[in-house]
Amino acid sequence: MSVALQEPGLVEAPRPVRRRAVWQVVRRRPSAAIGLTVLVAIIVVALLAPLIAPYGLHEEVGPVFGHPSWSHPLGLDDGGVDMVTLLMWGARISLVVGFAATLVSMLVGGAIGVLAGYFGRWVDVVLMRITDYFIAIPDVPLMIVVAAIWGPSLFHIIMVIGLLLWTSTARVIRAQVKSVRERVYVQRARSIGAGHVRIIFRHVLPQIAPLLIANTVLTIAVAIFDETALAFLGLGDPSRISLGKVIENAFQRTAVSSGAWWAIVPPGALVALLILSCSLIAQALEDALNPRLRVAHLSARRFRLRPLVGRGSEAV
Amino acid sequence: MRRAALALLLVLALLAAGCGGSKKSSSKGEVKEGGTLRLGTSSRIDSLNPFVAFNQDAYTTFMYIYPFLVQYDRNLHFAPDFATKWETSQDGKTWTFHTRPNAKWSDGKPLTAADAAFTINTDVKYQKTTAANAAGLIAHIKNATAPDANTLVIHYEAPVGNVLGQMQQLAILPKHVWEKQAANKGKNLKSFPNAAPIVSGGAFQLTKFKKDEIALFKRNPNFYGPKPHIEGFGLRMFSNDDAMISALKAHELDAIESVPPTAIATVKKAGFVVTQVPAVTENDFIFNSNPKKTAHRELLNPKLREAFEHAINREKITHVVWLDTAKPGASIIPPATGSWHNADVKPASFDIALANKQLDALGYKRGAGGIRVADGHKMSYAVITPNDLTGVDRTFQIIQADFKKIGVNLTQKSLDSSAAFDAITAPDGKYLNFDLALWDWVPLIDPDFMLSVVTCDQYNGWSDTGYCDKAYDAMYAKQGTTLDQDERKLIVHQMQEKLARDRPYIFLNYESWISAHSKGWDGFVSSPQGPFNSLSKQSLTEVHRVS
């Protein structure tokens, strides 16, 4: 499933925000803070995996589907390998794919969104049509086809995922850039002869940064999900153990009917946790940046018009 | 999916050890007539049209719904099916089969030798186009005639040694249904859906078929052979083993075709009978043996190949991947074929130190990162692996880890079967590009087929090694025309020894066929192809409930 959590058309363009606002949002809302903490924790563990993994990645330390025990709290997989080790190493590859694919997606989507939003007119029309074509293509089937046909190397997987995820980024960015473009200070900069590139980098990008971050985080989540889906269908890179591959191995070797739940539940739970953390962060940002959601006259506690972030004229 | 399922599977797998020691099924308790047997499979019936189908389960379906001239009995000797007896002419070019009198198709029309003649002639006529599937079966046949309703005469262009083996795989189709499909230059042969309910001449009739879901069979009242105990059976197709085993445990099924090794303990614990029989399926490690290959020619060196074999830990692979249900082996002809197997061809020992010594002696010094250097390049090779081969990833990992210890770096190139085969034969069937691969084979009982895949003229046909050796080809031709069985066996044994020396393949192990059924049923005829096989109609005609 890759329908973006936020339908781009429904998000209103926010008023100008300061860079620190993002960090303030995260600090103030517990869900976002938790999300960020968990995400960072998993990233750190994954980075340190070669140093802190308790056993070897291909080391057979017990029987196939060995039960959880004190020395192996999450049991063993279908090759007799320790599950905790697998999870640490698996998280590495999953995160690599997630970040790399997102990078591809951001670059492509960002470029297209900025160009379309900034230059407008026929550039906008052409680029948006191309974007709409890509949206219309059913992505999971296309990913399957490309991965099956072009070969399941990590590089191909990253490219395939990245080249299908950029569309939501492009749309969001375009909307933001369009609104920012009309701002007074941009007009002023144009009138004193500032070049397009300078305006884009100095004035436009900083304004769209918060929503861009929200979109990036969401894209990472979707990329990780897509990788597990591809791995599950047997199209992952077999020489790299990602979390998706761990689930697929267990599934193919009848873990469920053999009762080896520990081979399936933990890797999937870890993926869910990763995606959830990203979603919480993105959700919090989205909430904070959408000014309409602050007041609710029906709730038990009456809300005053209290800005969520910042004071006075900087209120968000 | 094994290669067997992909290829035109005319596989005849034999039981262990020739004509003795076969497992006879004994009925314990009383035979309860009637009932419907619910079978589960994780493979599929890809088509009901014999000119289109590739998958094994489709061929097994045909075995049960169509008459065949002969079938295998449980000792792997040829036994009558639709033909009761047969003779050959002196020159071996004319075969006469006497078929059962007064037989009928399920729709009441008479089933005679004319149907058999029609089928054979249609196959011969269109063997280059729409009937290509059957081309191997009717090789060298000029034509077939039915001088009367119970006599079939087949005329061959040249004497052929394995006529019965071929006829065992030829499904006889009802002339009155297929005649019109064969019109229009046979163009409609492949597009005819042959949908259920199918006019049947075998033990069962296919009454319902839903693609990838279910095939339901009911007893054919007009069957000329022994009446089955069951009223019917159903083959339920699952997309994965897990779902199938869950269904078995939930008693939604009575038997399953094959049990993955990891599930044996679970299935046994749930109270089912698990049968394990040596199969002919063998897994192999492939060297590109094209003498004309351009790159990495050090891999053609038999001494290097021997060193590589010493670095392959067959025991570990058998243990981890197959949970000890397979047996390590080295010869291209597996033991399950009986006396054709040359037991003197033994696997080389797993000895990393020896492998290192041998590679050192060949002058391949270690370079950066501990990887040896040969002819100026690193000994780093890609291994092509088909992604539907059971346990291929684990097998590769085990081999890769051990090869690191001898200074050879392996990388995995996982492709699906058709892409894998293309990569092996690239470019354009010249076998110039690839170095190594992993795959499997499901040989026939008669060794002719398996020995043929490494002949020169199987380039772009069955060959996945590019092996081409004139001396070998001469031996192959000789065994094909040697009528004395003992002499022929000798040659076959010698061929196995030659292949073991040249090593186009390093065979890893021979698998077992593991199937399971509930205690409430008995009478399955076990075979290397499982209880539901295309060797004979016996398994499902004899299966019955027990009280």
Next chain:
Amino acid sequence: MRGADYVIKRTGFAVVTVLVAVTLNFILFRLAPGSAVSNLSRVPHATQETRNALKRQFGLDKSRGEQYVLYLRELVHGNLGVSFQNSQPVWKNLKSDLANTIPMVLLGTVFSIVLGTLTGVIAAWRRGTAVEHASVTTALAFYSMPTHWLALMLVILFAGWFPSGGMVDDFLIDPTWFQHVKDVLHHMTLPALTLALVLYGQYTLIVRSAMLETLGEDYILTARAKGLRPWTIVRRHALRNALLPISTLIALSLGYIVAGAILIETVFSWPGIGRGVYQAVIARDYPMLQGAFLVLTLSVVFFNLVADLIYFKLDPRITA
């Protein structure tokens, strides 16, 4: 004329999208390594002639350009080609696959809408409380779970209560219509539930947002001051506002869901279009793949168009 203009423009664009997607699909498949012919022609004694005959039969011997033109021509006549796997018309295969997928997907979507709306309303109503956080977090948690993993969890949890695979109990001989429906629903429960759990989160968030937007308006304050009960306010005003984004979301999701059902169908051995596409890929069945993609693209484009039109009709603020 603004209205008609917009409709025509959007519809025209939709048609062009389909054409472009079809062309791109064609190019993608034909450029791929691993041809179907090599698979199909691996029969014993397959001579070069046999291979050529197979190529001719499937039209693979012509130039790519010719194949493309042929394909388009056949398409106009409603002929999607013949599957390589079972030599049957592609449309026939697709029809039976779709007929299996659609009911399951619809049931799942209905579950998710109901569940999502309920939790969304509760979350908006109880804004700022723990209930809201729990509701939103749970919705996000389920949304974050990989579909196939959640499916396996449900299988493990409900083993014995619900069948773990298949669409019907095929050994139920000659069931009455009622028995048959009951059987199908029984089998459909877990797959539809999986779909529902994974998707409902979106509805929760959308409903919550939409409601919060409305609930912040002054006229709501007035209504409350006038003494209207909260539920009446919700029903009459807030939910109405949510109707627009919900309909849009439904339309958009329906377009994608059919494609996304691949994972669920694999776990549950559900004989639908997802499984069909997967098998076609493995077998390099180009006609099936092109046909399936065409159908899926059409459904996405169609539902996107519907979503656009709904949005246009219901939201007077949008101009063409």
